Amino acid sequence: MRSLRQSTPLAVTGKYLALAFYVGFALFPLYWLAKIAVTPDRLIYSEGTALIPSRFTFDNFRTVLLATDFLAYFRNSVIVSLGTAAITTCVAAMAGYAFSRFDFRGKRLVVALMLITQMFPLLMIIAPIYKIVAAVGLLNSLTSLIVVYTAFNIPFATFLMQSFFDGIPKDLEEAGMIDGCTRFQALRKIVLPLTLPGLGATLGFVFTAAWSELLFALMLINSNDTMTFPVGLLTFVSKFSVDWGQMMAAGVMALVPSCLFFIFIQRYLVQGLTSGAVKG
C-alpha cells in the first residue's frame, strides 16, 4: 500500500518491530538446528539451553559424512528431486500452456479434475499405490518415487505455469506463426525463453516439495540403498537416538540445497501469482 501521506515515526517503529519479530520467528529454529550441529557432544546436555555454545566443533559433520550412509541418502534425494522437478516442469509447462492459450471442449472438466486432486486426502490412495507399486515390482526403487511425486505436483505446477503464460502477450507467438513456424516451434523458441523465471519458480517449488516428502517415501522405500534423505534421517533417529549432534549436522546439510533454491525463486513465485489465474 503506497501512501502519499508521510508515515508517523510510531508507525515506522512498529513496522520494523514487527519485521524483527517475523525474521526472528523464521530464523530461530534454524539457528538452533545449526547451534546443536556445531556443539561438541559432551556439551549438548549441559549447555542445552544456552544461546551460544562455549565451544564449536565440526566433528559432527565429519562423522556424518564419513561414517554414515548420509551421502547415499543425499544422492538418492538429489536424483528423486531433480528428476521430479524436471519432468513435472516439462509436463506442467505444456498443460499450463494449453490452459492459457486454448479454449477447448472439456476444459472445465480437466480443470475440475486437477482441483479434485487437491481436495482428497492423499492418505486415501496410499494403500492402493502401495499395492500397485508392489504389483509392478517397483518397491524400493527411485523410479516409483519420481512417478508418484510427479503426479502429485502436476496440478499446482500447471496452475502456476498457466499464470506465467497468461502474463505473456499472445501476439508474440501469433507473429511467429505467421512467419511460418508451427505452434510448438513458437512455444519453444519464443514463449518459453520469455517465461524462464516461471520455469525456474516451478522447478524450485517442485524440487523443495519432493525434497521434503516423507510419508510416501517411508511407505515405498525400506531398503538402505534407495532411501531418500527424510527416511534416512528418521532411521537415524532410532539408530543413533543419543546422537542429536550428528542428526542436526545431517539436517543442516540437507537444508542447504532446498533453501538456496527457495531464496532464488521466491521473488518469481510472488510475481507469477500476481500476474495470473491463481488469483481466484
Next chain:
Amino acid sequence: MTAVERIAPGGTRARPSFYFRTMVEPYLYLSPAILLIALVMLVPLVIGISYAFQAVNLLRPFDTGWVGLANFRALWADNKFWLALTNTFWWTLGSIVFQFFLGLGLALILNTQFYGKRLVQALVFLPWAVPTFLSALTWAWLFNPTIGPLPHWLAALGVLSEPFNILGDPNLAMWGPITANVWFGVPFFAITLLAALQSIPGELYEAAEIDGATAWQMFTKITLPFLAPMIAITVMLRTIWIANFADLIFVMTGGGPANSTQILSTYIFTTAFRRLDFGYASAIAVALLGVLLLYAMILLVLRRKLVRI
C-alpha cells in the same frame, strides 16, 4: 492430425482446422498431465474408496472380500475415531487461524517499502523450504524440557510453573505440532496474499487518500474486498491440506501421549502401516474425505454470499 502435417503445393502449411484447434491440439499438450494424474491419483482413488467396503488386511490375507458397510459400522463404534476427529478439528483450526493472521500481517508489511526488503522477504519465506520432518525434529528439540529453550523461557515468563515436557502433557501436547505448523505455513499465506495485494491498482488508494479516508477505512473498504476471493480460496485449500497433513504430528508426537494428538491422518497411516488393515484405513479416509467435502461446500456457499465480485 495428418491434415495439418501435409504441406500444401505452394509450400506453406495448411491452416489448422477448427476441429483440430478445439479438440486435438490442446489435448496433445495436456495428455501427459492427464495420463499421469489419472494413473497415479484417480485410479488409486477409486480403488481406495472400494477398499473401504472390503476386508483388506495383510495380517489376514485369506479373509478378504466385500463386507458392505461393516468397516463404517466399526468406525461409528470406535472411540479412537471420534477422538481423532475432534483432534483433527482443533489441530486444523489452531493451525489455520494463526497461519492466516500472521501471514496476512506479514504480507501487508512486505507490501510497503522499507530498507533491506529483498533480504527480509527471502528470510521470512525460508521456513516453507525446510523439509517438514526436519522442522518437526527441530521443534521437538526446542520443546524438549532438558535441552530445549522453550520450556525454560515459558517458565521464566511465568506461563509454566516449571520447565516440564509440553509434548508429554495430554492437555498441551497439540500446541507443539501446531506451533511448528504455524512456523512452516505462514510463508505460504504471505506469498499468496502478497501476490494478491500487489495486483490491487494503486490509484484506488490515491483516490481514497484525496477523499480523506483513514488507513483503517482504506484497509476495510479497499484492501479486504480485493483480497476476499484470494482469502476464500487459500483458506479453503489450506484447511484441507492441514487436515490431511500428518508429517509434523507423526514425527513430533507420533499421535501420543494417550492419543491426545492423534488426528485422522495419523490414525489412517498407523492403521494402514502398523496394523496393515487397509480396509479399515480406507474407511477412515472416506470419512475424512466426507468431512472435508462438507466443509468445502459450506465455504463455497459462504463465499458466494459474502464475496460480490
